[in-house]
Amino acid sequence: MLRATLLSTLILSSAIQAYAAKPKQFPQDNLVYRPRVHTGFSQYRAPSLWGTKKVVLTFDDGPHITNTPKILDILARYGVSATFFVLTENINPQNRHIVDRIVMEGHTLASHDHDHDNNNNESETTYRKELTQTITSIKTILAELGVTQNQIYYRFPYGAYGANRAYHHMNVMKEVSQELFGENCINFAFWDIDTADWVSDMTSQNVSDGITAHLVGGTAYTHGKKTVNGRTVWRKKPYKINNPIGGGVVLMHDVQTKTVKGTELFLETANEKGFEIVPLESVKEFSYGEKVCELKTPEL
Helix, strand or coil: CHHHHHHHHHHHHHHHHHHHCCCCCCCCCCCCCCCCCCCCCHHHCCHHHCCCCEEEEEEECCCCCCHHHHHHHHHHHHCCCCEEEECHHHCCCCCHHHHHHHHHCCCEEEECCCCCCCHHHCCHHHHHHHHHHHHHHHHHHHHHCCCCCCCEEECCHHHCCCCCCCCCHHHHHHHHHHHHHCCCCEEECCCCEECCCCCCCCCHHHHHHHHHHHHHCEEEEEEEEEEECCEEEEEEEEEEECCCCCCEEEEEECCCHHHHHHHHHHHHHHHHHCCEECCHHHCHHHCCCCCCCCCCCCCC
16 A cells, blocks of 8 residues: 555656646747647646645636626635636626626636637637637726736637647737737636536536545546437546545636535535645746736827
């Protein structure tokens, strides 16, 4: 048992060292990205969190008119912060107060694109236009609230990028960032721990248990296709984690009702087991250092 534990520790340590040599999660200035070659996101994980029992909570697809406020209440009760990757197309007068609350309560407001279309299926013109629009929207909201948030994080819908044969999203991202900020400022954010909370038969307890399993071992959940009454549907698939990474960025969705209670259950467990919830900007891979990212004033 001791030998197996030592071996697991060595494997994790080697993995952390291998990932640590990779650049932070900004597109590389000196690299021209090649479509269908520079792709995938396992190389863009957050190894600085592995083995630390620290996690970043992130929520995609909001703002949701009922779920997001409930999650904000829970986060406030436990005194922790999170990052909300919103769809800027969905922000309107009816839910703008929720977005304002995210910002004013000290959470990080980030972009999950303007809409939720798969970027790989969009033309370069459409992707460029919507990326510009969503990043500008986030920065404008922050300015209207008088809040300075230097970081600007972006998460590809479905984690999909780089597969369009005509262009590569990272090259466009660098160009858009230079136009908006005069600097390579858009930090793209993937994840280490996928809760699969969108799968229909997942429960709140499954969501919580899955995160915990990535920290200390146990049963986690992924998803697979099944045929039900002649229809193909997604169903949860449990699997055992014996060698947990011990920390990371957690992917959840605040449009899922089960995630509200799942968040609360996990925070209860975190308190009991001494897990720490940390903000995204505090993580090495997502740090901006001395980089200043302010929207350029349009030329008259």
